[in-house]
Amino acid sequence: MSKKIVIIGGGIIGLCSAYYLQKEAHEVIIVDKSDFTSGASYVNAGLITPSHIISLAAPGIITKGIKWMFNSSSPFYVKPRLNYDFLQWSWLFKKSATHQKVTDSIPVIRDINVLSRSLYEEMKAEKEFDFFHQHKGLLMLYKTDKAGEEEWEVGQKAMECGLKVANLSQEELRKLEPSVDSDIKGAVHYLSDAHMTPNDFMQQMKSYLLSKGVVFKSETEVTGFNVKSNLIQSIITKDEDIHCDELVVASGSWTQNLIKKLKINIPVQAGKGYRIDVQNETQITIPSILLEAKVAVTPMDGFTRFAGTMEIGGINHQINPKRVNAIANAASDYYSNLNISNEAKQNAACGLRPCSPDGLPYIGRVSGYENLTVAAGHAMMGWSLGPATGKLITEVISNQKTSMNITPFDVERFS
Numbered sequence: 449m450s451k452k453i454v455i456i457g458g459g460i461i462g463l464c465s466a467y468y469l470q471k472e473a474h475e476v477i478i479v480d481k482s483d484f485t486s487g488a489s490y491v492n493a494g495l496i497t498p499s500h501i502i503s504l505a506a507p508g509i510i511t512k513g514i515k516w517m518f519n520s521s522s523p524f525y526v527k528p529r530l531n532y533d534f535l536q537w538s539w540l541f542k543k544s545a546t547h548q549k550v551t552d553s554i555p556v557i558r559d560i561n562v563l564s565r566s567l568y569e570e571m572k573a574e575k576e577f578d579f580f581h582q583h584k585g586l587l588m589l590y591k592t593d594k595a596g597e598e599e600w601e602v603g604q605k606a607m608e609c610g611l612k613v614a615n616l617s618q619e620e621l622r623k624l625e626p627s628v629d630s631d632i633k634g635a636v637h638y639l640s641d642a643h644m645t646p647n648d649f650m651q652q653m654k655s656y657l658l659s660k661g662v663v664f665k666s667e668t669e670v671t672g673f674n675v676k677s678n679l680i681q682s683i684i685t686k687d688e689d690i691h692c693d694e695l696v697v698a699s700g701s702w703t704q705n706l707i708k709k710l711k712i713n714i715p716v717q718a719g720k721g722y723r724i725d726v727q728n729e730t731q732i733t734i735p736s737i738l739l740e741a742k743v744a745v746t747p748m749d750g751f752t753r754f755a756g757t758m759e760i761g762g763i764n765h766q767i768n769p770k771r772v773n774a775i776a777n778a779a780s781d782y783y784s785n786l787n788i789s790n791e792a793k794q795n796a797a798c799g800l801r802p803c804s805p806d807g808l809p810y811i812g813r814v815s816g817y818e819n820l821t822v823a824a825g826h827a828m829m830g831w832s833l834g835p836a837t838g839k840l841i842t843e844v845i846s847n848q849k850t851s852m853n854i855t856p857f858d859v860e861r862f863s
Contacts, residue, residue: 451474451693452477452693452698453469453695454477454690454692454695456696460489460650460830463654467653468841475661477664477690478665479668479670481667482667487799488701488802490646490795492721492830493746493755494753496622496642498606498638498641499638501609503544503549503808504828505550510753523742523756523757525759525775536715544806548726555609556856557807560833562851567839575636579649579652584642585638585639585640585735587624587636587734588739589635589829591781599636605614606788612638614637621634625734627814628783629781641735644831668687670683671685672684674721679818679819685735693819696841697822697823700802701716703802710820714860715804716759717824718762719827719828720760720801721755721757722755722756722760724772724796725751725753726752726789727750734747743779744756757771758801758828760803767798769793801827803827804825809826809827811837813839821841821845823837840854
């Protein structure tokens, strides 16, 4: 049965949800307070990452976080503040950062990533799209034996999960990626991963959805909800109330504040990440993560993107030049003859990734409301998990069997 569905959030999760919902003949309206051209979906590293099997809430990250807290150019930075939501999130994060919880989440993260990768490939095969998509894997480059040994432990876990991984010596790495610097000791190569150019895909997806009758309402902030018994009748905006049979909240880092209006608590903290785009030829051909610096490098369609840092500091879009410089310096440290210009650094942009306390997204229904579904909290895997999330949300709303078990993504697991 066709339903009128309102999606709050026009990022990768919102657009992919609209894509699968319209395929089931639902009428879809996407509402966003931006103009559909900015945010984390446009400044991310464009990586599709079955390799990222270890959740953000990994043991040891808190100790590292405390050490890094006093260094404004560190790769992971938490700004301490006396805010109830932040303190609650921090406590839940600490509770989630156990070996057992991380081990339990490995197959879950792998399955949703592999599902999403195959859905991107399906989209690419359709005649409607012609987006940049390459399957070259992901290199984890390391300068120290310690980092290399730690990463190879993860690589072996990934192999146990059925993913293809290679441990490359310095010489093998040189043959594959000649532009790496001479002091890079080696790399772990995850052959399961792919990469894209985010802006390119987002533009094509918007054009496709418009051609299929999906309505986009830009610069439209949701200020409240009209609820009757346990049904959300409509969303309230400054200009109008928009009726819905079903509501999907895919509003990223803004999800917790928005959903509080329905007396629901979904812990989400914004994790700011930065990107620098280098337009000139860099000789880099395979996406990489510079392990010690925690910087992602992606050769995109016509340029190379350097992205990194995780800054838990509330919702703000202030650019910290020290962090931008740290990314640029890391790039020069790992690649010979690579210098990022001042102009490229001045044009750096940031985006806010929505982080749940346990590193798993929220996907599914909310009890107490018959017609409310949430899709948020994907942290650094939002790009990778866009299609899988959209597909799962559509299956939930259309009362179909889901493509995978979504119990680990329970929206109310922290309530």
